[in-house]
Amino acid sequence: MTVRPIVVYPDPRLKTVSHEFTATPEELQLVSDLRATMLAARGLGIAAIQVGVPTRLIVVGGRGGESSLAMANPVIVSMDGDVRAVLEGCLSFPGVFETVRRHTKVVARWQDPFDMATTREEPFRDIRAQVLQHEVEHLQGVTLASRWSRARRGTVTGQLKKYGRAF
Numbered sequence: 780m781t782v783r784p785i786v787v788y789p790d791p792r793l794k795t796v797s798h799e800f801t802a803t804p805e806e807l808q809l810v811s812d813l814r815a816t817m818l819a820a821r822g823l824g825i826a827a828i829q830v831g832v833p834t835r836l837i838v839v840g841g842r843g844g845e846s847s848l849a850m851a852n853p854v855i856v857s858m859d860g861d862v863r864a865v866l867e868g869c870l871s872f873p874g875v876f877e878t879v880r881r882h883t884k885v886v887a888r889w890q891d892p893f894d895m896a897t898t899r900e901e902p903f904r905d906i907r908a909q910v911l912q913h914e915v916e917h918l919q920g921v922t923l924a925s926r927w928s929r930a931r932r933g934t935v936t937g938q939l940k941k942y943g944r945a946f
C-alpha cells in the first residue's frame with residue numbers, strides 16, 4: 780500500500796477521459812494505493828486520474844466512519860431528491876472551494892474491482908451522493924475548474940501557485 784503523489788490543477792492530466800478498468804495487476808495494486816492516498820490526504824473521495832492513472836476507478840469514503848468503497852467503472856443510473864448548492868473541495872485543488880449543485884440522492888452501478896463479474900447497484904444519499912457525483916465527473920475529465928469563468932480561473936491559478944508548493 781503506497782501513498783501516491785496527487786495530481787494538482789492545472790496539470791492537464793485532470794482533463795483526461797479515463798478508460799475502462801479491466802482489473803490488470805497494476806490496476807488492482809492501485810485500489811489499495813488510492814485508499815491509502817485518500818486517507819493520507821483526508822479526502823472523502825478520490826479518482827484514479829488524481830494519482831495520474833487514467834482508469835475508471837474511484838474510492839468513496841464517508842464522514843461517519845463508513846468504510847471506503849472502491850468502485851470500478853461506476854456510472855450514475857439515476858439522480859433524484861433535491862438539488863442543493865453545496866460547497867465542494869477536491870484533493871487536486873488544495874485550499875479551493877466552489878459552490879456546485881448536486882442531487883441529494885443518486886443510484887450508482889459499478890463493479891467490484893476484485894470480482895469484476897459482480898455488478899452492484901445501490902442508492903447513495905447526501906454527502907456520499909455528492910462525493911460520488913464529484914468522482915464520476917473526474918472520470919470524464921470534469922473538475923471544479925470546468926465550471927470556472929476565465930476570470931475565476933486566473934484568480935484561483937494564482938492562489939494555487941502560492942499554496943500548492945506546500946503539498
Ligand SMILES: [Zn+2]
Pocket residue numbers: 868869870871913917
Ligand atoms: Zn476531485
